[in-house]
Amino acid sequence: KREGFFSLYWPIREEFCTMYARLSNGGTADMLLENEQDPFQGGLFIRAKPKGKRTLRMESLSGGEKSLVALSFVLAIQKVKPSVFYLFDEVDMFLDGANAENVAKLIRERARQAQVIVISLRKAMIMEADHLYGISITKPGVSEIIGKVSPELLEVKSEAHDG
Amino acid sequence: KREGFFSLYWPIREEFCTMYARLSNGGTADMLLENEQDPFQGGLFIRAKPKGKRTLRMESLSGGEKSLVALSFVLAIQKVKPSVFYLFDEVDMFLDGANAENVAKLIRERARQAQVIVISLRKAMIMEADHLYGISITKPGVSEIIGKVSPELLEVKSEAHDG
Amino acid sequence: MYIKSLELNNFKSFGGMKVIPFLPGFTAITGPNGSGKSNISDAILFALGPKSSKVIRAGKLTDLIFNGGGEGQAAKKCRVSLIFDNTNREVPIESDEIRLTRVIKISQTSDNYYSYFYVNGKISSLGEFEDILSSTGLFGHGFNLVQQGDINSIALMTSTERRKIIDLVS
Amino acid sequence: MYIKSLELNNFKSFGGMKVIPFLPGFTAITGPNGSGKSNISDAILFALGPKSSKVIRAGKLTDLIFNGGGEGQAAKKCRVSLIFDNTNREVPIESDEIRLTRVIKISQTSDNYYSYFYVNGKISSLGEFEDILSSTGLFGHGFNLVQQGDINSIALMTSTERRKIIDLVS
C-alpha cells in the first residue's frame, strides 16, 4: 500500500512542478507530505510561488492563483495516469484572460494524443477547439444541440468571454 | 427571538422573489421554512423555477442558475437592511453574458442610492461603472493602483471578458 | 479507441432523442447558463454506471428522467448510450463499435425504478460494463473527467483531503 | 455619509504607502489574477476590526504585513486607514472627516504582535470603533460586503446554514 502510494506520488509531484511552472509562466510550486514515513497519517501540503512573489501556502493565494494550482495538480495526475479521453467542465472559470489562454493552449496539446471535450464560456478556450457545439434551450426547458459550427459563426459566442 | 426572526424573514422572502424574477427575466422562486413554528429547529429551503422550466430544488439547478439564486438572496437581505456602502467581489463569476449584464444593471441601480465598489473581470460589469481602477503588479509582488481611467482606455480591459 | 457519439433519450433536460457526435481531437461545448452543458458530462458518467448518484448531481436516479420541461409531458424512462470505436478490438467483442446503454425506468406500481444495462443491444450488468471499460482505457482512475466545481473544491480542501486524492488514483 | 478614501501602508501585497480614492456612485476595480484586488476588500474589513482573521483570509494577523514581495524587504508593521465623510455629523465628533486607523506591528522580541486602533490620529479601541461604525450605517449586518466566494458557498450550503444567515442579520 505504501509502495503503491509512492509509486504514484513521486511522478505526480514532478509533473505538478512542471505543469505549474508552465501555466504560471515561470512560477514554482512544490508538494510536501506531512508524514513521509506513513503518508496515510498526514496530509499533502502544496506551496506555490507565483512569478515574482514569495512562496505562499495555498490559503494565501488569490482565487485565480489557487485554481491554477489545483488545475496543475489535476493535469499532473492525468499525465501520470493517461487516458484516451478527457472532459473538462468550466475549469477556466476563475482565470483572467492571460491565464485562460495558457490553459487553453495546454489542453489543446493534450488533444493531440487523446480525445478532449471542454465545456466553457470563454473565448480563449473556444478559439482553440477544432469543433464547436452550441447548446441552447429552444422549447421551454428542453435542451437542443445546435450542432457543429465554426467558432466565428456561433450566436452563443457573443455570450462567451473574450481573452 | 422568534419575532425578531420573522420581522426579517417575511420581508426578505418577498424581496427575494422580486429580485429573482427580475434577474432571471421572468423566473419565479420561493423560500420555505422547514419548521415555521420554531424556525431555529429547521432549515430554509429555496425552490426556483427558471423561466420556461419546472420548479426545482437548489441542488438540481446548473452552476450559473444556482449563483443567480444565491445572489438574489444576498441582494434581498441588503434591501431589507440597507447600507450606504456596498462591495461586491467577483459575484458575476459563474454567469454567462446575458445574466452578467442583468446583474450589472441591477448593481448600477443600487449605486444611485449608495456608494458601490465592484471587483470584476467582466466587461458587462466594468462598462456600467462610473469610475474604473486597474490594479497591477509593477515591481515583483507589489500591487499598484493604475488610477482612474475611462473604461475604454484601460489596458486591463483586454483581459476582461466581454458580454 | 475513441468515443464516437453519445445518444440521449429523455435524459435530464434533453427531452426526446438527441445524438451528439464526438469527434477525435478537441471539441468545445458552449451555451448559456442552464442550457444543459453539464448534463452532457452527467450523461457520460451515468452511462459508465458509477455507484453514487451524487456524481450525477441528482437526489435519486429517477431525477435523471426528463421532467417535461416547461410545457411537455414528463417521461417515464431515460436511456443513454455511449458508442465507442472498437476496430482494433481492444474490447474482446466481435464488433467495430461497442454501444454501452443504460436505462432507468419508473415502475408503474410503486415509487421504485428499474435500472437496465445493455451491451450492443443485449442485456448486461454493471459488472460487465466495468470489465469492458477497464480494457478500453477510456476511464481510468486518473481524474480524466473533471466536473464543474471540481477545481474549486480542490483549491479549498484540507491537506488530508488532498492527499486522499492520491490514495484514490493508486 | 460615504467613504472618501482608503490608505494602505504595507498591507498585504500593497508595499509602501498607497491611497485609493473612493468616489460616490459606482466604482469598478479590475486587474489580473493575484494583482491585489481582493486585498482591498480585506483592507476594509481589517480596518473595521472584525474579531476573526478568517475574514481576512490570513492564518494570523501578522500575515497581513507586506512580506517584501519578490525582491523587497519584509515590513515590520502595516497600517490601514479608512477615511469617511462626516460633514453631517452622523458621528458625534467635531470633524468633517473621520479617519479610522488600525496598525499591526511585529514585536521585536517574541513571536507576538501589537494591534493598535486610532480615531483621527488619537489612540482608541475596538469598542470605540464599533460605536462609531454603528452610528454611520456603513456596515450594518446586512451582508453589504460580499467577499469573493461568498456567492458560491451560499449556493452550496445546507438549508440549515442558509437559515442561519437570517439569524445573523436579525
Ligand SMILES: Nc1ncnc2c1ncn2[C@@H]1O[C@H](COP(=O)(O)OP(=O)(O)OP(=O)(O)O)[C@@H](O)[C@H]1O
Ligand atoms: N430531469 C430533468 N428534466 C428536465 N430538466 C432537468 C432535469 N434535471 C435537470 N434539469 C435541468 O437542467 C438544467 C441544468 O443544466 P446544466 O447543469 O447542464 O446547465 P449548464 O449548461 O451546465 O449551465 P451553467 O453554465 O450554469 O453551468 C437545470 O436548469 C435543470 O432545469
Ligand SMILES: Nc1ncnc2c1ncn2[C@@H]1O[C@H](COP(=O)(O)OP(=O)(O)OP(=O)(O)O)[C@@H](O)[C@H]1O
Ligand atoms: N503579506 C503579504 N505580503 C505580500 N503579498 C501578499 C501578502 N498576503 C497576500 N499577498 C499576495 O496577494 C496576492 C493575492 O491577492 P488578491 O487575492 O487580492 O488577488 P486578486 O487580484 O483578487 O486575484 P483573483 O482575480 O485571482 O481573485 C497573493 O498572490 C499573495 O501573494
Ligand SMILES: [Mg+2]
Ligand atoms: Mg454547467
Ligand SMILES: [Mg+2]
Ligand atoms: Mg480576488
